[in-house]
Amino acid sequence: MSKIIFSLSSIQPRRENLNLIIPNILKQCDKLYVNLVGGDNIPQISNHPKIQVNQFDKAGSEIRFFNYNDIDDDSYYFTIDDDILYPLDYVRVMVDHMKKYKNKSVCCVHGSIVDLNLRSDYYRQNRIVYYFPDELSENTQVNMPGVGTSCFYKKNVNLNIKDFIVPNMSDPYTGCFLSEQNIKKVAIKRKKDWLIQLNQFNKAIWGNNPHDEIDKVINHYKNHLINETSQNLKTRSGYEESKIYYWSTRIKGVYAFISGLKFREIREEILKIQGRQE
Template identity: 30%
Template sequence: MATMPERLHCLYKALGSILPQLDHLNLYLNNFPRTFNLYEHYPELEAYSHIIQFTSSRDIGDRRDHARFTDALKYGQGHYYVCVDDDIVYPADYIERLAGRSETYHDKVALCVHGYGLWENLQDFTSDRARESRYFHFEHELASDALVDVAGIGTLFCPAELIEEDFSSPPYGFSDLVLAKYFFTRSIPVVAIRRQKSWLKGIPNKSTLYKEARSENNDAKTYARELAGIMKNISRKNCTTLLDLNQTPEEIVCSDTALCLPDDIDRHEIYICLSGVNCGTKIKAICIALQKALVNILSRRMNICFLDDGSDDDTRRQIATHAFTHLSRYRISTFRNDVSQGPSCSKAMLVNEARKKTGRKLFCMLDLDRTVTPVLGRLLHAIIMQGYHQALYSTTGRAPDTIIWWEESGTLMDFKALRNARNKRDSRQHKAFLDALLDTLPQYCRKKLRYKLTTAPPPFHRQQRKLHQVLRSLLVKSRK
């Protein structure tokens, strides 16, 4: 921990929350007088005098927040190195939970509670719009672990052997960015951990490095722009390897760990397509739910496409506002029909737009008036990693209208043909649709499904209902 006289009023609460959990604390006093005595100000802390070691900036120079790493090289295998802030109250299970999480990742990653990702064309990392969906504040809830680029130093937790520098050289004042470059060049993943809201609590104070970083001209913004440029289009192959916990598909779907797609799979485009009409009041909730569902999966090929199917409310404006606020981590596209074309044609339009780009694609079709649960992102990851390229999926009762499939030649359903088959109920078109559907399924599922469909009641809408019932069970069977 590093502190300064202006933060003395909040130091006591921070120390009181973290000291009972530590074996040793290096406390760096920046710009304090030599006569300063912590125990004169807070006698209660003298009970921990045997684990507190003081170092003054008068002895090592004013390294600001970098002073936390002055003695980092003294430790190694068998230790955890923890950086804490003097303006945060830490929960009683802070160290215990982070140590357990580190063991989950085999002590090969750096963990944090406060963290964020960088983005292309970064101008100002404190105010760019793209920051919103990449920034995980320590006081906010995080539904699943998420891979980030920058760890907030006041919440850093990592095996001590991962730190092989003391960062004693300038620039000072933005150690989070300096450490981010260090981890990146050594291919060490940085993971923000899952937590509930207000697990950590900030202590109000007027002097913070973040407020300094928001000023017009400072070195932190320049450094962040340069770092974002370095990270652009660089392989995360090692991150993928270290985050691979050899989980089965079932374990991936139930997991809350951070996920990173391998580079060879990451070249395939993932399209999440949402369409609907007059859903303006639900857009914000849908975007927030989708952000939570995708937070633990990292892919440069994630596309989220919205289609407003002729709404006469403010759906279009709501999409423009909330999609780019909550989902800016991904590539966003928006489309609009002046006159409603119906669900089938709307979905077909989004598919046709995606087909303009080359390469294989994974589609996930969602209704614009339905929210999703966090299982969606993990489900997509499991499907991609297992390579079920011929399978058509409908998720369980948590999101029964969600359809996911790979685009393969001759296996992608034609939504317009489906609509015509439904409307005309022509037996030939009906049979063609069922044959096309069966072609998308794994071979071992086809015979059983064909039997169930042909024995269903003859009217198409009843047969379609039977189809939905069968599809709901396919995900489990396909994974097995």
Template identity: 25%
Template sequence: MRLAAFGSDRRAQLRLSTLPRIGGLASIPSRADDIAVVLSRIVPQVERLYLFLHGYTEVPAAARHPRVVPILAPPDTPYRASGKFYGLKQQTMPCLYFCFDDDILYPDDYVQRMTAGILRYGGKALVGIHGTDYPGPGTRYTRDRRGFHFRRRLSFDRLVDELGCGTLAFASTLIDVDPRRWPYGDMDDLMLAIEAQRQGIPRIAISRRRHSLMPIHEAQPDSLWVRTVADDSRQSAQLAELHQLLGRSRTPAAAPVVPPTASWPAAPGR
């Protein structure tokens, strides 16, 4: 599949370029010491940032900003990392939506570069920095993969199977994303890849220079990736569904897991 097939005309680019830039970030209390520096990098780049504070008992001082909409979510909510999509359901008008993580240092021109990626494909693709391919019908989520890490150089845009949601951007009108329909709220990269493939939406890792983004920490004991490496059985079951959607497997995927019944926390007043 050629990337040129997703090219854009000038009219579509102009329309998209006028949309507001809205961000979504999910954080956990163990990253509270880093949230100030992360917010200092990204808040100036967006018109509004929805900050999903999973397990926090109070709003951090750094989040008390007119552009930040903090959401205190209880520890038992099933929406952890996927809380970064909370803001999509709060926006009543189209926007360009940017997802962030609480342990990455983003450059000052990050939103600008991601916007250029959205415009390059006319808003018809999810674009991101951190990408993963799952070549062949491999069955293990953590083993049978080829990754394109966000801190590494990528010379050319390329189609990938999965994008990391911490370095993701898209036009809000492109895809219907609602983690309340997902069986899990702690594996948003894979669940979004499945959702996008069902809707026929390509995922594109865009070109970048080396070290354009840098991790603050990696492999923290409470990170989702560390937990996945220890036991990737749930993710591997979902990977079978992605393989089936991609036409790479003759083995039927497992029956879908019933989504949790919990709802989003109430939206704060503005």
């Protein structure tokens, strides 16, 4: 039977989120790698036989692939974030979609399509984003998977953390590496709020994309990306709808901060949601 492996990275300001995220994951996995970046404290919830803790003084989002080549080929490798609550049917649904593609694609919830007609500013101009909290009515091919919501079948996907040269570029690097291997990336259909965003209730990190470096990587792999997904580029209206949602979520986050919402109060609400899922 295939192994179910999860890998999570967590920065110090969002460490409390692990108390919300990890319980659902442990019920669905064989092993969970918890990669702690910065800070000395190890959350008590990480003291579990299924969990291996790795500590790093500095690392980017790519650290979720630190143990990728340590696992068996017959394994599903899930990379997750420390600001998303994943449901109890996450593995079942994701693996079902993986099997539809004979484990030869990478399935994600969050994903985007960059406009390959551009020569630069791929992440700042006319990018369609399928945000993970949103409903998606059908499986949709993307060229940039959201690595925090992605599933890989180890035997069919070659990835090496050493190739992620610039930190915090895991989405564009992964999208380009997969295109080079002719591996399709699919954002799966789902209902609204199947995954729940936590960052607006605690610490959020926005605007950290190193755009110049992203442009270099995408231009280097551009021919592979064009061959794979150019037919999926949408109309201008699709881009505008995506931008409207992006900024609406950011405004909600700022409002939550200004209103003085306490993480403890939000934690209680999330725990209620977890109870309903069980």
